[in-house]
Amino acid sequence: MKIKSAEFVVSNQSVEKCPKTNLPEYAFIGRSNVGKSSLINMLTSRKSLAKTSGRPGKTQLINHFLINKNWHLVDLPGYGYARVSKSNKKVFQKFITAYFAEREQLVSAFVLVDIRHKPQPIDLNFMAWLGKTGIPFSIIFTKADKLKPKAIDNYVSDYKDVLLETWEDMPNYFITSSSKHIGKDELLDYIQVINDELKFQN
Ligand code: GTP
Ligand code: MG
Numbered sequence: 001m002k003i004k005s006a007e008f009v010v011s012n013q014s015v016e017k018c019p020k021t022n023l024p025e026y027a028f029i030g031r032s033n034v035g036k037s038s039l040i041n042m043l044t045s046r047k048s049l050a051k052t053s054g055r056p057g058k059t060q061l062i063n064h065f066l067i068n069k070n071w072h073l074v075d076l077p078g079y080g081y082a083r084v085s086k087s088n089k090k091v092f093q094k095f096i097t098a099y100f101a102e103r104e105q106l107v108s109a110f111v112l113v114d115i116r117h118k119p120q121p122i123d124l125n126f127m128a129w130l131g132k133t134g135i136p137f138s139i140i141f142t143k144a145d146k147l148k149p150k151a152i153d154n155y156v157s158d159y160k161d162v163l164l165e166t167w168e169d170m171p172n173y174f175i176t177s178s179s180k181h182i183g184k185d186e187l188l189d190y191i192q193v194i195n196d197e198l199k200f201q202n
Helices: 036-044 086-102 121-133 149-163 184-201
Strands: 006-012 025-030 062-067 071-075 106-114 137-142 173-175
Touching: 025 036, 025 086, 025 137, 036 062, 036 071, 036 137, 036 184, 086 106, 086 121, 106 121, 106 184, 121 137, 121 149, 137 149, 149 173, 173 184
Parallel strands: 025 071, 025 106, 106 137, 137 173
Antiparallel strands: 006 062, 062 071
């Protein structure tokens, strides 16, 4: 898929205020600092469409971006960020959970996982919750520029082993690096295929 246009639409803290169009929507979720906002910029070839930061906790709202005037990409706050106050954390959890549970336009979630860290309970639990809630998702391994190809293979194979303890099949996954522009075409083509299928169904 070629990105012809990418525009910021709206930020808010409640699923009721999200755009009321019927456009298919894809959401990026994962721990703070995993690279969700950077990946949105990489995919759209826009330097600062989504705000990024070296400090975790940058994205604090549900952010909608309109891509090619016909689908939405959604940037969300990270989960599991310890430096956010407890009450703030609860607010985050509430609207993130509500977003996933109630957003009818959501076609698929992408759970981002930093390729340098061993499988984390918070990610595995979130994937389990998505599964239970019936929300399709793929895994995106981020920051692949930090590992050599062999280490990436080993990492993914170990991650698979852990997932297969609870999942029947390995979820769909992508290996990406926003700084080295790895994984862009694979991800965009995957979204294109789903968008085409949806058009066909309608
Ligand atoms: P929150 O909004 O805080 O939840 O974080 P986020 O998941 O949106 O992460 P963000 O995109 O802001 O990136 C966090 C940090 O990781 C920044 O310093 C980025 O430059 C860095 N980063 C993101 N992607 C990559 C990558 O592919 N490779 C490397 N080396 N660094 C990356
Ligand atoms: Mg962010």
